[in-house]
Each structure stands twice: as structure tokens, then as C-alpha cells.
Amino acid sequence: MSTLSLRSHFLSPTSPPKLDSSKTLIFCTSFNENAKRFAFFKGTSTRPRIVCSSSSSSKDAFSDNIPSNFCIIEGPETVQDFVQMQLREIQNNIRSRRNKIFLLMEEVRRLRVQERIKGVKGIDESSEEEANEMPEMTSSIPFLPHVTPKTLKQLYLTSLSFIAGIIAFGGLIAPTLELKLGLGGTSYEDFIRSMHLPLQLSQVDPIVASFSGGAVGVISALMLIEANNVEQQEKKRCKYCYGTGYLACARCSASGVCLSIDPLSVVSTASDRPLQVPTTKRCPNCSGAGKVMCPTCLCTGMLMASEHDPRIDPFD
């Protein structure tokens, strides 16, 4: 069984800040008996320190790397967690963490495979047919239910038959039966006149008329479908932050700066200086970002299934 262990040194908020520290990020992976060591380190300025571990249990490695002060509700100080780091260190940290995520997901995949092999056998053979080609998608045509391969075929059939029928009707049946628009066989011109519409409408060329009718139909259909699509995409957005993942900081009204009101300084210099324009300082709430985390979607911007999901709650 291959083991994976990571050790990375970074300034955690609890440890005392080391201003001259060099960033060293090491990944060591040891595969079985190969003892293949892949060490990757990056130093900023001075001596790089190499720390390599080939411990078998990955549990210890993770337990001291995952910060224990993780909390889903943000406070004003959470963005300040890594304030001590320099820019280069921050970039290195970002890179190392992204690597970590990738490796962890790979582990989850392998664990899932093991789980599948060991336990979850034969629970649902029926669901295999469902996992065929198309996953269930909501239809982009309004009022239609979910789209599956079956309904898609039905849609093709119905649409084609409708088109054929209309072409047959317009091209063959109507002229043969001499169907006129109005009641009792009134012609087009009489119809226009009886409806009191402007008379030039009766002079419209048939080709122009059919082209305009078709174009209007297509354009309005596209418009409806687009509106429906937008509505469905909106349904997937987090309702609190409108899909942005962030809410406006109330302290600075989303500007990022607050007035620094310091009564003592005003009093002391009142005699010799006139009133000064109040200075602004960086907002302590959002650290100047102007926005704070949306606690509902945890900055993903997406609507997540809650107990009011239509699967559980179809009548609301």
C-alpha cells in the first residue's frame, strides 16, 4: 500500500512569527519498497531546510497540517490568518495547498474504489440502466419535464411530424380544398377589410408573408427558451449572494475603507490647526476587501440542497 505523507512548514497563526524564515515546502512520497523519494522544495532567500518523512501513517501528517481553528462563520480576523507572510511565501503556500488538494482527491478516489470492491456490492443493479447515456437534465423548453433519451426521441418525432404536417397542410391540403381564412370563403382582402386593418396588408406578397411569419415564430421561440434558461441557471445560484459568493461588508458599506475617528487627536491639535478632513483607514471587518464571506454557500455561489429541496419537499 503506497503511503503519502506531506510535511510543509508555514507560519500558522498560533506560532510566533519568524520574519526571516525561509519557506520550505517538501513533498515526500514513498512508494512501497521502492523508497523512491521525490523531494520538492523551494526556498525564498537563505538556507533551504529539507525535511523529509516517510512515515507510514498519513494520519499524523494531516492532523497537524489542517488548522484546528477552522470555522465556517467568518470573523473579522480570519482573513488576517496569513497576514505575516510575504508575497513569495503566499504564492508558494498556494501552490503547495493546491498540490495537496489534488493528491487528497486522488486518495479519495482510491479509497472509493476500495470501498466499492469491499462492501457496496449489488445494492442497486437497477440503477445501472439509469447510468446509461444521458444524465437527467431539465428541459430548456418551458413546461416540459426532465429530458431523458426517451423524451428526446419523442421530441424529435413530434417536432418532425408537426413540421411535415404543417407543410402538407399549407402546401397541399389548403389549396386543394380552397380553404380561405375567413368564414364562408372570404378572401384575404375581404378579411383585412372586415377587420378594419390597414389595406396595404392585403397587398403583401405571399413569400414575404411566409418569411415574416416564420421569422417571428423562430425569434420569439428563441427568446422564450433563453428566458427559461436564465431562470433555470438562476435557480442554481445561492439566493443570498446572487451567485457571487460574497456579501457586502456592512462596516464600510462595501467600499473597503472606514473613517478613522480618533477623538483624542482632534482635541490636542484644536488650537493650532483648523478642522482636518477625516482620514480613512482600512476597514477592520473585511480587511479592505469590501466584501465578506457568504456563510450560506461558503463562497461557492451555488445553491446547495437543503431540506426544502424539491426531491424532499414537492409541495411548497
Add this chain to the structure above:
Amino acid sequence: MSAVLLWVVCPVENAQPLLSLVPRNGRRGRSCKLSSTGVSAACSSAVAHPSRSSEERVYEVVLKQAALVREQRGERALDLKKPIESDDMADWNLLNEAYQRCGEVCAEYAKTFYLGTLLMTPERRRAVWAIYVWCRRTDELVDGPNASHITPKALERWDKRLNDLFQGRPYDMFDAALSDTVAKYPVDIQPFKDMIEGMRLDLRKSRYENFDELYLYCYYVAGTVGLMSVPVMGIAPESKASTETVYNAALALGIANQLTNILRDVGEDARRGRIYLPQEELARAGLSDDDIFRGKVTDKWRNFMKGQIKRARKFFDEAEKGVGELNSASRWPVWASLLLYRQILDAIEANDYNNFTKRAYVGKAKKLVSLPVAYGRALMGASDLAKLVVR
């Protein structure tokens, strides 16, 4: 059941001696000890409970709320409590947008409730939306998709945010909307804190031994909402009833709503491993948790449900006594919500008490019919209501 009788029978006249014992601004811990003797003395005619029941503790909170409202009415003129905010004008746009979003969230997640708020005045509507959004966000912390990441520390932080927003320092835009609301209306922080406490309770508990525990839970998650909204709805100036009565009625409405929810969602909650019905009462009816998980409607279940529905209806009756005392503009929406929710109990009965697989819901037609009925009842004041024959 005896605890319920204590609550229902104990009339308002006993509130006077109780008031003298409850200190005005004392911490809840201190006031609890002081008034324990007072409550048992005043209600000694009713069944004597050795330890204080939830009803008594909740009643104290109600009294404190009423007392605070009276105090705040005097202080409002001087406006001593609220700190001076320097950037009010700059926040106005943000505030408007925040209220707007609160309305959208409300419309999205509670359609019928949203329609009810449209019956209120615009100012009250916005205030109720802000309160709704805060309550919903709090509820989602323990019941929503991120509930697996919730820690006591997160709830502490949420509590701190609540304190800050009550002092005029909101964290994000939705907090800002609530902060503005509590600045405009005399809303107290205690019901909000109690709601967070209820969330903490929900994390630990999935079974309730007796009605006393269930009552406390219902207070935490729904009774508090009633207490939060009374200052927004406002009490009619010509009302002769005491503030306590109105708060009690609001509390009863909240409890009734929550009991209705519980009775409607038995199956759904069971699927998530939660049973809110009191274990003692289930045992007395000869039912067990397994019967609920199995989901079969038996005669024992029908009898049990009949008793539960009867108790919920009693709370609705309690609530009806106070609706007439509210501000005339607020009576219609409150009546409408009361009547609508009451009909859910009828729907459960119509489903032959099958709340395992069938969801009892009130059809749109019935909902629409309730509106003019509610309007009619809202037009009558409290004095006329007393003349009607009570069911």
C-alpha cells in the same frame, strides 16, 4: 399533560405578583432563582410541580420582554441606548438593497409567508423580512447543507455577530438590515439569543422525553419568533389588554405553529432519524420509535394523533385571544397565517392521520378563501371577539 394545564389555567391576574418578583434587568440566571418561589406561590391552586417546568421559565422570558418594552417606550425619546452612527447616510443605498434581498430570500423559501407579508405595511414588511432572513440563516447553520461543519465555535461567532449588530455594528448586509430593524422597533435581543440556544439544542437532541422538553424546544425555535415580531406588529393603542397577554398570545401562536409542523412532518423527520413527539406520551399510547420508523397507520396511532392535534388546537385558541390586540394594520396578516396554519391540522385529519407518507397541505383554493375570512376577523376588535361563542 399536567404541565400544560398549569400553563393554560394560570391566568393573567397572577402576572401582577410575578412581576414584582422578576427583576427588571437582571440576568436570566438570577431572575430564575428569585421567581421560582413566586410562581409556585401564585399558581399553588394548580398542580404543584416540584421542579420548575419549561412553561414557567418561558413565561418569565415573556414577562421580561413585556417589561422591557414598557421601559424602552420611555427611553426611546432620549435614545440613550443606541450609539451614534457616523455613516448612516452612506449606508442608505446598501440598506435598501439589503432589504430588497431579504424580501427575495423570503419569497424564495417561504412563499405563503411572503404572500402574507404583502398584507402588511411596507415598513413592517421589510422588518419582518429582515427578521426572517436572520432566523433562516441561523436555522441553516444546523439544518442546512453545511451543518456537518458546524462547531460550537461557529455558533459562538454567530452569537457574537448578533451582539454586535444589536449594538449597531453589523457584519454583512443582511446583518445590517436586521440592525436597522432593531433600531427602529423595540425588539429585544433575548429571543434571538434563545433561538441560537435552540440551535445548540438541536445539535445534541433527537428525542424528547416529555412534553416539557418539547415545549422548551418549540419555544426556542418558534416561540421566539412570536416574541420577536410583536414589537414590529405593534400593539393597538386602544387595546386594554396587558402587554403580557399579547406576548403570551404571540408565544402560543409560535408554539402552535411549531407543533403543527412537527405533526405534519413526522415521516420526514423520522427519515432523518429525528422524532419530536414526546417519548413518554408515545409509550403511554403503546407506541414506540419503531412504529414510527415503520410508518404504518394503526388505530393506536390515530388515537395518539387525535390527542396531539387537540393540544395543538388549544394553543391556537390561546393565540386567538391576543391577535385582536395588535395594531389594526397588522391584524389581517396575523389572522391569515393563523387560519392557514390551523387548516393544516384539518388536512392531517383528512389524510386519515397518515403523516408518514402523505404531506398535509392546504390547497390554493382554501388558502384564498381564508384571506377574506381573516380580513373579516381582523376588522373586529378584541372586545367583539369576546362576545362570540368560543369553540
